[in-house]
Amino acid sequence: MTRPAGAWREYGPLELTPILAAALEAFYEQGFHGTPVRDIARRVGQTVPALYYHHENKEGVFTALVEEATSDLDWRVRQAVEEAGDRPDLRLVNAVEAIVLHMAHRTRLAALDFELRHLSPANRKRYAARRKEIEVLVTRIVSDGVAEGLFVAKRPAETARALLGMLQSIGRWYHPDGGPLSPDELAERYVDIALMTVGVRKRPAARARRRARSA
Template identity: 70%
Template sequence: MARRSVAVRPDPATTRDWREFGPLELTPILEAALEVFHQNGFHGATVRDIARRVGQTVPSLYYHHENKEGVFTALLELGTGEVAWRVRAAAGAAPERPDLQFVNVVEAIVLHMAHRPTLAALDGELRHLSPVNRRRYAARRKEVENVLRDIVETGTRQGIFTPKDPVETARALLGMCQSISRWYQPDGALDPDRLARRYVDIALMTVGLARRPGKRAPRRKPH
Protein backbone atom coordinates (compact mmCIF):
# COMPACT_ATOMS: atom_id res chain seq x y z
CA MET A 1 0.00 0.00 0.00
CA ALA A 2 1.37 3.40 -0.94
CA ARG A 3 2.56 5.70 1.79
CA ARG A 4 2.02 9.43 1.71
CA SER A 5 4.63 11.98 2.65
CA VAL A 6 3.39 14.85 4.75
CA ALA A 7 4.18 18.52 4.27
CA VAL A 8 6.14 20.07 7.10
CA ARG A 9 3.70 22.25 9.01
CA PRO A 10 4.69 25.33 11.00
CA ASP A 11 4.34 24.61 14.71
CA PRO A 12 2.66 27.45 16.61
CA ALA A 13 4.37 26.31 19.78
CA THR A 14 7.82 26.94 18.32
CA THR A 15 7.14 29.82 15.94
CA ARG A 16 7.98 33.14 17.57
CA ASP A 17 5.33 35.31 16.00
CA TRP A 18 2.32 34.83 13.70
CA ARG A 19 3.63 37.80 11.69
CA GLU A 20 6.92 36.09 10.92
CA PHE A 21 7.30 34.16 7.65
CA GLY A 22 10.36 32.08 7.00
CA PRO A 23 11.05 30.01 3.90
CA LEU A 24 8.24 27.62 3.03
CA GLU A 25 9.27 24.16 4.20
CA LEU A 26 8.23 21.42 1.78
CA THR A 27 9.33 17.94 0.95
CA PRO A 28 11.25 17.82 -2.36
CA ILE A 29 8.22 16.29 -4.06
CA LEU A 30 5.87 19.00 -2.83
CA GLU A 31 8.33 21.76 -3.70
CA ALA A 32 8.50 20.51 -7.28
CA ALA A 33 4.75 19.95 -7.40
CA LEU A 34 4.03 23.51 -6.26
CA GLU A 35 6.05 24.84 -9.18
CA VAL A 36 4.34 22.54 -11.66
CA PHE A 37 0.82 23.31 -10.44
CA HIS A 38 1.54 27.03 -10.41
CA GLN A 39 2.90 27.00 -13.94
CA ASN A 40 0.43 24.60 -15.55
CA GLY A 41 -2.62 24.40 -13.30
CA PHE A 42 -3.96 21.12 -11.98
CA HIS A 43 -5.21 19.90 -15.34
CA GLY A 44 -1.95 20.67 -17.15
CA ALA A 45 0.32 19.27 -14.44
CA THR A 46 1.61 15.71 -14.79
CA VAL A 47 3.07 13.32 -12.27
CA ARG A 48 5.84 12.60 -14.78
CA ASP A 49 6.88 16.26 -14.80
CA ILE A 50 6.83 16.44 -11.01
CA ALA A 51 8.90 13.27 -10.71
CA ARG A 52 11.39 14.52 -13.32
CA ARG A 53 11.95 17.80 -11.49
CA VAL A 54 12.65 16.06 -8.22
CA GLY A 55 14.84 13.42 -9.84
CA GLN A 56 12.57 10.47 -9.16
CA THR A 57 10.70 7.95 -11.22
CA VAL A 58 6.91 7.98 -11.40
CA PRO A 59 6.63 4.71 -9.43
CA SER A 60 8.84 6.12 -6.66
CA LEU A 61 6.63 9.22 -6.44
CA TYR A 62 3.58 6.98 -6.12
CA TYR A 63 5.29 5.39 -3.13
CA HIS A 64 4.80 8.70 -1.27
CA HIS A 65 1.56 9.98 -2.81
CA GLU A 66 -1.33 7.98 -4.16
CA ASN A 67 -1.81 10.09 -7.29
CA LYS A 68 -1.67 13.64 -8.63
CA GLU A 69 -4.65 14.65 -6.53
CA GLY A 70 -2.88 13.31 -3.45
CA VAL A 71 0.07 15.61 -4.11
CA PHE A 72 -2.24 18.54 -4.72
CA THR A 73 -4.25 17.83 -1.57
CA ALA A 74 -1.07 17.73 0.52
CA LEU A 75 -0.20 21.25 -0.67
CA LEU A 76 -3.70 22.50 0.08
CA GLU A 77 -3.53 21.03 3.57
CA LEU A 78 -0.22 22.77 4.16
CA GLY A 79 -1.69 26.13 3.13
CA THR A 80 -4.90 25.83 5.12
CA GLY A 81 -3.04 24.54 8.15
CA GLU A 82 -0.65 27.46 8.14
CA VAL A 83 -3.23 30.20 7.75
CA ALA A 84 -5.48 28.53 10.34
CA TRP A 85 -2.88 28.51 13.11
CA ARG A 86 -1.80 32.06 12.30
CA VAL A 87 -5.39 33.28 12.51
CA ARG A 88 -5.95 31.50 15.83
CA ALA A 89 -2.73 32.95 17.23
CA ALA A 90 -3.63 36.43 15.98
CA ALA A 91 -7.03 36.29 17.66
CA GLY A 92 -5.54 34.87 20.84
CA ALA A 93 -3.10 37.77 21.08
CA ALA A 94 -5.93 40.16 21.99
CA PRO A 95 -8.40 38.34 24.28
CA GLU A 96 -11.56 40.21 25.27
CA ARG A 97 -10.91 42.84 22.58
CA PRO A 98 -12.88 42.01 19.41
CA ASP A 99 -11.71 45.25 17.78
CA LEU A 100 -8.03 44.32 18.16
CA GLN A 101 -8.75 40.69 17.32
CA PHE A 102 -10.39 41.85 14.11
CA VAL A 103 -7.34 43.89 13.11
CA ASN A 104 -4.99 41.03 13.94
CA VAL A 105 -6.97 38.37 12.07
CA VAL A 106 -7.37 40.44 8.91
CA GLU A 107 -3.67 41.23 9.02
CA ALA A 108 -2.79 37.55 9.50
CA ILE A 109 -4.87 36.48 6.50
CA VAL A 110 -3.48 39.19 4.23
CA LEU A 111 0.10 38.48 5.28
CA HIS A 112 -0.40 34.81 4.49
CA MET A 113 -1.79 35.61 1.05
CA ALA A 114 1.09 37.98 0.31
CA HIS A 115 3.90 35.84 1.69
CA ARG A 116 2.53 32.58 0.25
CA PRO A 117 0.87 33.70 -3.01
CA THR A 118 1.83 30.59 -4.98
CA LEU A 119 0.47 28.29 -2.31
CA ALA A 120 -2.67 30.38 -1.77
CA ALA A 121 -3.37 30.51 -5.51
CA LEU A 122 -4.01 26.75 -5.53
CA ASP A 123 -7.42 27.55 -4.07
CA GLY A 124 -8.59 28.40 -7.59
CA GLU A 125 -8.09 24.78 -8.66
CA LEU A 126 -10.46 23.25 -6.10
CA ARG A 127 -12.89 22.12 -8.78
CA HIS A 128 -10.50 19.30 -9.65
CA LEU A 129 -10.70 17.72 -6.20
CA SER A 130 -12.80 14.65 -5.55
CA PRO A 131 -15.93 15.27 -3.42
CA VAL A 132 -14.28 13.73 -0.34
CA ASN A 133 -11.17 15.88 -0.55
CA ARG A 134 -13.22 18.96 -1.42
CA ARG A 135 -15.34 18.55 1.70
CA ARG A 136 -12.29 18.05 3.87
CA TYR A 137 -10.62 21.14 2.46
CA ALA A 138 -13.82 23.17 2.83
CA ALA A 139 -13.97 22.20 6.50
CA ARG A 140 -10.43 23.47 7.06
CA ARG A 141 -11.23 26.75 5.31
CA LYS A 142 -14.34 27.05 7.46
CA GLU A 143 -12.14 27.21 10.56
CA VAL A 144 -10.73 30.55 9.42
CA GLU A 145 -14.14 31.88 8.43
CA ASN A 146 -15.57 30.90 11.82
CA VAL A 147 -12.89 32.80 13.72
CA LEU A 148 -13.52 35.99 11.75
CA ARG A 149 -17.30 35.56 11.90
CA ASP A 150 -17.28 35.10 15.67
CA ILE A 151 -15.17 38.23 16.13
CA VAL A 152 -17.47 40.33 13.95
CA GLU A 153 -20.58 38.99 15.69
CA THR A 154 -19.11 39.62 19.14
CA GLY A 155 -18.01 43.13 18.23
CA THR A 156 -21.44 43.89 16.81
CA ARG A 157 -23.22 42.69 19.96
CA GLN A 158 -20.93 44.92 22.03
CA GLY A 159 -21.70 47.96 19.88
CA ILE A 160 -18.13 48.19 18.55
CA PHE A 161 -19.02 47.19 14.98
CA THR A 162 -22.10 48.22 13.06
CA PRO A 163 -22.71 45.86 10.10
CA LYS A 164 -26.32 44.99 9.39
CA ASP A 165 -25.38 41.38 8.67
CA PRO A 166 -22.25 40.34 10.61
CA VAL A 167 -22.10 36.84 9.09
CA GLU A 168 -22.23 37.99 5.47
CA THR A 169 -19.86 40.84 6.26
CA ALA A 170 -17.28 38.40 7.63
CA ARG A 171 -17.71 36.15 4.60
CA ALA A 172 -17.29 39.08 2.21
CA LEU A 173 -14.16 40.27 3.99
CA LEU A 174 -12.66 36.80 3.85
CA GLY A 175 -13.35 36.61 0.12
CA MET A 176 -11.73 40.01 -0.37
CA CYS A 177 -8.57 38.86 1.39
CA GLN A 178 -8.43 35.50 -0.38
CA SER A 179 -8.58 37.20 -3.77
CA ILE A 180 -5.15 38.73 -3.16
CA SER A 181 -3.40 35.63 -4.44
CA ARG A 182 -4.91 36.18 -7.89
CA TRP A 183 -3.14 39.48 -8.49
CA TYR A 184 -0.43 40.06 -5.89
CA GLN A 185 3.16 40.26 -7.15
CA PRO A 186 5.88 39.95 -4.47
CA ASP A 187 8.14 42.29 -6.48
CA GLY A 188 5.40 44.89 -6.97
CA ALA A 189 4.87 48.28 -5.36
CA LEU A 190 3.27 46.95 -2.17
CA ASP A 191 5.22 44.83 0.26
CA PRO A 192 3.19 42.47 2.48
CA ASP A 193 3.16 44.81 5.48
CA ARG A 194 1.89 47.81 3.51
CA LEU A 195 -0.69 45.64 1.80
CA ALA A 196 -1.89 44.33 5.16
CA ARG A 197 -2.25 47.87 6.54
CA ARG A 198 -4.36 48.92 3.56
CA TYR A 199 -6.62 45.91 3.81
CA VAL A 200 -7.05 46.37 7.55
CA ASP A 201 -8.18 49.95 6.94
CA ILE A 202 -10.70 48.77 4.31
CA ALA A 203 -11.93 46.03 6.63
CA LEU A 204 -12.37 48.44 9.53
CA MET A 205 -14.49 50.78 7.42
CA THR A 206 -16.58 47.79 6.33
CA VAL A 207 -17.53 47.01 9.94
CA GLY A 208 -18.08 50.66 10.81
CA LEU A 209 -14.78 51.81 12.32
CA ALA A 210 -13.13 54.80 10.69
CA ARG A 211 -9.79 54.33 12.42
CA ARG A 212 -7.67 51.67 14.04
CA PRO A 213 -8.56 50.88 17.66
CA GLY A 214 -6.26 52.07 20.41
CA LYS A 215 -5.15 50.25 23.51
CA ARG A 216 -8.31 51.14 25.39
CA ALA A 217 -11.48 49.41 24.28
CA PRO A 218 -14.12 51.72 22.75
CA ARG A 219 -17.11 52.36 24.93
CA ARG A 220 -20.42 50.88 24.00
CA LYS A 221 -22.83 53.43 22.61
CA PRO A 222 -25.88 54.06 24.79
CA HIS A 223 -29.23 52.87 23.38
Protein backbone atom coordinates (compact mmCIF):
# COMPACT_ATOMS: atom_id res chain seq x y z
CA MET A 1 0.00 0.00 0.00
CA THR A 2 1.41 3.37 -1.05
CA ARG A 3 1.00 6.16 1.48
CA PRO A 4 1.75 9.86 1.00
CA ALA A 5 4.91 11.34 2.49
CA GLY A 6 4.53 12.14 6.16
CA ALA A 7 1.54 9.84 6.60
CA TRP A 8 3.30 8.20 9.55
CA ARG A 9 2.71 11.37 11.58
CA GLU A 10 -1.01 11.53 10.84
CA TYR A 11 -3.50 9.90 13.19
CA GLY A 12 -7.20 9.60 12.62
CA PRO A 13 -9.80 7.42 14.31
CA LEU A 14 -9.05 3.70 14.36
CA GLU A 15 -10.94 1.75 11.74
CA LEU A 16 -12.10 -1.15 13.89
CA THR A 17 -15.15 -3.34 13.71
CA PRO A 18 -17.73 -2.64 16.45
CA ILE A 19 -16.64 -5.83 18.25
CA LEU A 20 -12.97 -4.88 18.22
CA ALA A 21 -13.70 -1.29 19.24
CA ALA A 22 -15.77 -2.49 22.20
CA ALA A 23 -13.15 -5.07 23.16
CA LEU A 24 -10.36 -2.51 23.01
CA GLU A 25 -12.17 -0.27 25.50
CA ALA A 26 -12.94 -3.20 27.77
CA PHE A 27 -9.37 -4.53 27.75
CA TYR A 28 -8.01 -1.04 28.42
CA GLU A 29 -10.34 -0.51 31.37
CA GLN A 30 -10.29 -3.99 32.89
CA GLY A 31 -7.40 -5.93 31.39
CA PHE A 32 -7.67 -9.16 29.45
CA HIS A 33 -8.28 -11.41 32.44
CA GLY A 34 -10.86 -9.04 33.96
CA THR A 35 -12.94 -8.75 30.78
CA PRO A 36 -15.58 -11.46 30.30
CA VAL A 37 -16.77 -12.16 26.77
CA ARG A 38 -20.32 -11.27 27.77
CA ASP A 39 -19.14 -7.76 28.64
CA ILE A 40 -17.71 -7.28 25.16
CA ALA A 41 -20.94 -8.61 23.64
CA ARG A 42 -23.01 -6.29 25.86
CA ARG A 43 -20.97 -3.24 24.85
CA VAL A 44 -21.51 -3.93 21.17
CA GLY A 45 -25.14 -4.98 21.56
CA GLN A 46 -24.68 -8.57 20.45
CA THR A 47 -25.05 -11.97 21.98
CA VAL A 48 -22.06 -14.08 22.94
CA PRO A 49 -22.81 -16.65 20.19
CA ALA A 50 -22.93 -13.80 17.65
CA LEU A 51 -19.52 -12.61 18.82
CA TYR A 52 -18.14 -16.13 18.46
CA TYR A 53 -19.35 -16.13 14.86
CA HIS A 54 -16.71 -13.47 14.11
CA HIS A 55 -13.96 -14.55 16.53
CA GLU A 56 -13.14 -17.99 17.86
CA ASN A 57 -12.83 -16.88 21.48
CA LYS A 58 -11.67 -13.99 23.65
CA GLU A 59 -8.06 -14.60 22.70
CA GLY A 60 -9.08 -14.38 19.06
CA VAL A 61 -10.48 -10.90 19.70
CA PHE A 62 -7.36 -9.92 21.59
CA THR A 63 -5.08 -11.31 18.88
CA ALA A 64 -6.89 -9.29 16.21
CA LEU A 65 -6.26 -6.13 18.22
CA VAL A 66 -2.60 -7.00 18.76
CA GLU A 67 -2.24 -7.51 15.02
CA GLU A 68 -3.77 -4.09 14.43
CA ALA A 69 -1.32 -2.53 16.90
CA THR A 70 1.77 -4.19 15.46
CA SER A 71 0.79 -3.48 11.86
CA ASP A 72 0.12 0.19 12.62
CA LEU A 73 3.47 0.62 14.36
CA ASP A 74 5.41 -1.34 11.75
CA TRP A 75 4.44 0.68 8.69
CA ARG A 76 4.84 3.99 10.51
CA VAL A 77 8.36 3.22 11.70
CA ARG A 78 9.44 1.92 8.31
CA GLN A 79 8.07 4.92 6.43
CA ALA A 80 9.60 7.32 8.97
CA VAL A 81 13.05 5.73 8.64
CA GLU A 82 12.88 5.65 4.86
CA GLU A 83 11.93 9.33 4.67
CA ALA A 84 14.92 10.30 6.83
CA GLY A 85 17.36 9.37 4.07
CA ASP A 86 20.76 7.77 4.65
CA ARG A 87 21.98 9.61 7.75
CA PRO A 88 21.80 7.30 10.79
CA ASP A 89 21.21 10.18 13.20
CA LEU A 90 18.19 11.42 11.27
CA ARG A 91 16.94 7.87 10.80
CA LEU A 92 17.10 7.39 14.55
CA VAL A 93 15.29 10.69 15.13
CA ASN A 94 12.44 9.62 12.86
CA ALA A 95 12.27 6.07 14.22
CA VAL A 96 12.00 7.29 17.81
CA GLU A 97 9.47 9.94 16.88
CA ALA A 98 7.34 7.39 15.05
CA ILE A 99 7.33 5.01 18.01
CA VAL A 100 6.53 7.73 20.54
CA LEU A 101 3.71 9.14 18.42
CA HIS A 102 2.25 5.65 18.11
CA MET A 103 2.44 5.12 21.86
CA ALA A 104 0.84 8.50 22.54
CA HIS A 105 -1.87 8.51 19.87
CA ARG A 106 -2.72 4.82 20.10
CA THR A 107 -2.60 4.55 23.89
CA ARG A 108 -5.21 1.83 24.13
CA LEU A 109 -3.56 -0.31 21.48
CA ALA A 110 -0.15 0.23 23.07
CA ALA A 111 -1.50 -0.91 26.44
CA LEU A 112 -2.24 -4.35 24.99
CA ASP A 113 1.49 -5.01 25.07
CA PHE A 114 1.31 -5.45 28.83
CA GLU A 115 -1.28 -8.23 28.50
CA LEU A 116 0.61 -10.43 26.06
CA ARG A 117 1.15 -13.16 28.66
CA HIS A 118 -2.43 -14.21 27.93
CA LEU A 119 -1.63 -15.12 24.32
CA SER A 120 -1.09 -18.72 23.34
CA PRO A 121 2.53 -19.65 22.50
CA ALA A 122 1.83 -19.60 18.75
CA ASN A 123 0.26 -16.14 18.82
CA ARG A 124 2.94 -14.83 21.16
CA LYS A 125 5.63 -16.12 18.80
CA ARG A 126 4.06 -14.32 15.85
CA TYR A 127 3.92 -11.06 17.80
CA ALA A 128 7.52 -11.49 18.97
CA ALA A 129 8.62 -11.90 15.34
CA ARG A 130 7.01 -8.56 14.37
CA ARG A 131 8.61 -6.85 17.34
CA LYS A 132 11.98 -8.36 16.44
CA GLU A 133 11.81 -6.76 13.01
CA ILE A 134 11.66 -3.30 14.55
CA GLU A 135 14.44 -4.18 16.98
CA VAL A 136 16.64 -5.30 14.08
CA LEU A 137 15.89 -2.07 12.22
CA VAL A 138 16.80 0.14 15.19
CA THR A 139 19.91 -1.96 15.90
CA ARG A 140 21.03 -1.48 12.31
CA ILE A 141 20.56 2.29 12.62
CA VAL A 142 22.63 2.41 15.81
CA SER A 143 25.32 0.18 14.29
CA ASP A 144 25.50 2.38 11.19
CA GLY A 145 25.82 5.46 13.37
CA VAL A 146 28.70 3.90 15.26
CA ALA A 147 30.40 2.81 12.02
CA GLU A 148 30.14 6.34 10.64
CA GLY A 149 31.49 7.90 13.82
CA LEU A 150 28.20 9.64 14.67
CA PHE A 151 27.43 7.53 17.76
CA VAL A 152 29.68 6.18 20.47
CA ALA A 153 27.45 3.38 21.76
CA LYS A 154 29.72 0.41 22.50
CA ARG A 155 27.01 -2.24 22.24
CA PRO A 156 24.51 -1.34 19.49
CA ALA A 157 22.20 -4.32 20.04
CA GLU A 158 21.88 -3.74 23.78
CA THR A 159 21.51 -0.01 23.21
CA ALA A 160 18.69 -0.57 20.72
CA ARG A 161 16.88 -2.88 23.14
CA ALA A 162 17.27 -0.33 25.93
CA LEU A 163 15.82 2.39 23.71
CA LEU A 164 12.86 0.26 22.68
CA GLY A 165 12.17 -0.76 26.27
CA MET A 166 12.19 2.90 27.30
CA LEU A 167 9.78 3.83 24.53
CA GLN A 168 7.50 0.89 25.22
CA SER A 169 7.11 1.97 28.84
CA ILE A 170 5.34 5.15 27.72
CA GLY A 171 2.18 3.07 27.45
CA ARG A 172 2.20 2.52 31.21
CA TRP A 173 1.80 6.16 32.19
CA TYR A 174 0.95 8.42 29.27
CA HIS A 175 -2.63 9.66 28.99
CA PRO A 176 -3.21 12.00 26.03
CA ASP A 177 -6.20 13.66 27.69
CA GLY A 178 -4.69 14.23 31.11
CA GLY A 179 -1.02 15.07 30.76
CA PRO A 180 0.99 18.25 30.36
CA LEU A 181 2.69 17.11 27.14
CA SER A 182 1.19 16.71 23.69
CA PRO A 183 2.29 13.71 21.61
CA ASP A 184 4.58 15.96 19.56
CA GLU A 185 6.17 17.47 22.67
CA LEU A 186 6.64 14.02 24.17
CA ALA A 187 8.27 12.78 20.97
CA GLU A 188 10.69 15.71 20.93
CA ARG A 189 11.81 14.98 24.48
CA TYR A 190 12.32 11.30 23.82
CA VAL A 191 14.29 12.05 20.67
CA ASP A 192 16.71 14.05 22.83
CA ILE A 193 16.95 11.19 25.33
CA ALA A 194 17.55 8.69 22.52
CA LEU A 195 20.35 10.79 21.03
CA MET A 196 22.00 11.01 24.43
CA THR A 197 21.60 7.25 24.90
CA VAL A 198 23.49 6.40 21.71
CA GLY A 199 26.17 8.93 22.64
CA VAL A 200 25.71 11.05 19.55
CA ARG A 201 28.92 12.95 18.87
CA LYS A 202 27.22 15.87 17.19
CA ARG A 203 23.52 16.44 17.42
CA PRO A 204 21.67 17.02 14.17
CA ALA A 205 21.07 20.72 13.65
CA ALA A 206 17.55 21.83 14.44
CA ARG A 207 17.04 22.61 10.75
CA ALA A 208 18.09 19.09 9.73
CA ARG A 209 15.84 17.56 12.35
CA ARG A 210 12.91 19.65 11.14
CA ARG A 211 13.68 18.56 7.59
CA ALA A 212 13.66 14.91 8.69
CA ARG A 213 10.32 15.46 10.40
CA SER A 214 8.79 17.11 7.35
CA ALA A 215 10.33 14.91 4.65
